[in-house]
Amino acid sequence: MQTRHRVDTSMWFDATATLPESRLIEATDTEVVPFGPSTRQVSYEPYLATPELQAAVNLAISLGRPLLLQGDPGVGKTRLASAVAYALGLPLEQAYIKSTSKGRDLLYTYDAIRRLHDAQLTRWRGPVKDLQQYVRLGPLGRAIVRAGYGRRSVLLIDEIDKADLDFPNDLLRELDELAFEIDELPGVRHAVPADRPDLRPIILVTNNEEKALPGAFLRRCIFHYVEFPSSLEQLDQILELHGIRHPEMRREVLDVLLRLREIDLGKKPGLSELLDWAGFLQAVQVPAGEVAQLPYLGALLKQRGDQGRAIERLGHP
Numbered sequence: 001m002q003t004r005h006r007v008d009t010s011m012w013f014d015a016t017a018t019l020p021e022s023r024l025i026e027a028t029d030t031e032v033v034p035f036g037p038s039t040r041q042v043s044y045e046p047y048l049a050t051p052e053l054q055a056a057v058n059l060a061i062s063l064g065r066p067l068l069l070q071g072d073p074g075v076g077k078t079r080l081a082s083a084v085a086y087a088l089g090l091p092l093e094q095a096y097i098k099s100t101s102k103g104r105d106l107l108y109t110y111d112a113i114r115r116l117h118d119a120q121l122t123r124w125r126g127p128v129k130d131l132q133q134y135v136r137l138g139p140l141g142r143a144i145v146r147a148g149y150g151r152r153s154v155l156l157i158d159e160i161d162k163a164d165l166d167f168p169n170d171l172l173r174e175l176d177e178l179a180f181e182i183d184e185l186p187g188v189r190h191a192v193p194a195d196r197p198d199l200r201p202i203i204l205v206t207n208n209e210e211k212a213l214p215g216a217f218l219r220r221c222i223f224h225y226v227e228f229p230s231s232l233e234q235l236d237q238i239l240e241l242h243g244i245r246h247p248e249m250r251r252e253v254l255d256v257l258l259r260l261r262e263i264d265l266g267k268k269p270g271l272s273e274l275l276d277w278a279g280f281l282q283a284v285q286v287p288a289g290e291v292a293q294l295p296y297l298g299a300l301l302k303q304r305g306d307q308g309r310a311i312e313r314l315g316h317p
Contacts (some may be wrong), residue, residue, distance in 0.1 A: 081204045099163060
């Protein structure tokens with residue numbers, strides 16, 4: 001396990017900073033050779049982070065540890081990565097985990113079938129010399145390689161609990177050392193420079209608690225539980241930040257949301273559902289006075305039984 005004698009405080013996430021609507025972010029294109037710089041336009045990511053969440057992000061940045069985020073679905077765990085990347089002006093790598101995901105997929109994949117096919121053609125074309133053409137870097141691999149060229153990244157590992165327990169266990173050494181070898185290319189190794197803690201990727205990991213994570217993985221993380229906003233003022237700020245302009249509309253949709261969350265529902269609506277619902281009501285110009293009638297309820301509640309209970313308790317769409 002790598003010992004960290006330095007604390008990196010060169011970058012701090014400040015969700016309250018005033019930022020332009022879009023910005024050019026320089027990245028290192030690891031899909032081509034040489035690894036030349038490229039730029040891409042990144043849109044502003046509206047995100048209202050609590051002081052506690054900002055402190056957790058900055059602690060993870062300073063210690064060079066992954067930040068493990070838990071919380072109810074729809075509270076903004078996944079979107080935080082985009083907000084951090086945009087606020088710090090860094091490239092964002094995203095790994096959306098599936099039940100079939102393997103730890104090595106985050107580092108690289110090797111196209112053995114294409115390699116075998118090409119090997120069968122060597123009698124006409126000659127031997128294959130560049131084996132690197134069969135390697136495609138994964139999100140963590142790109143972040144590590146990019147650091148070798150002096151550029152930091154933000155990495156999102158989304159819904160890590162969807163994979164089996166071998167997945168986080170297979171990444172323990174790589175998350176500690178931020179280095180990896182390509183087995184099919186002997187002698188090829190990529191690593192974040194040991195003397196540059198400021199280049200360590202900022203890693204955010206989301207977990208919906210579908211299964212317990214191994215203790216060895218948890219010990220390597222900073223942990224933060226993202227709470228559903230506890231105050232009307234905070235919820236109102238979130239709606240306004242996402243373009244819900246009219247105070248009366250915000251007041252009505254929040255009244256419905258909070259009343260729904262008091263009902264015994266199979267899946268309570270979260271911020272994601274709230275923003276979808278309020279945004280659509282505003283787009284189709286539903287009068288604020290009709291919000292209590294629960295129009296377009298399917299954007300807010302995703303189970304038939306929950307919709308029935310909501311209609312029974314709150315009214316009729």
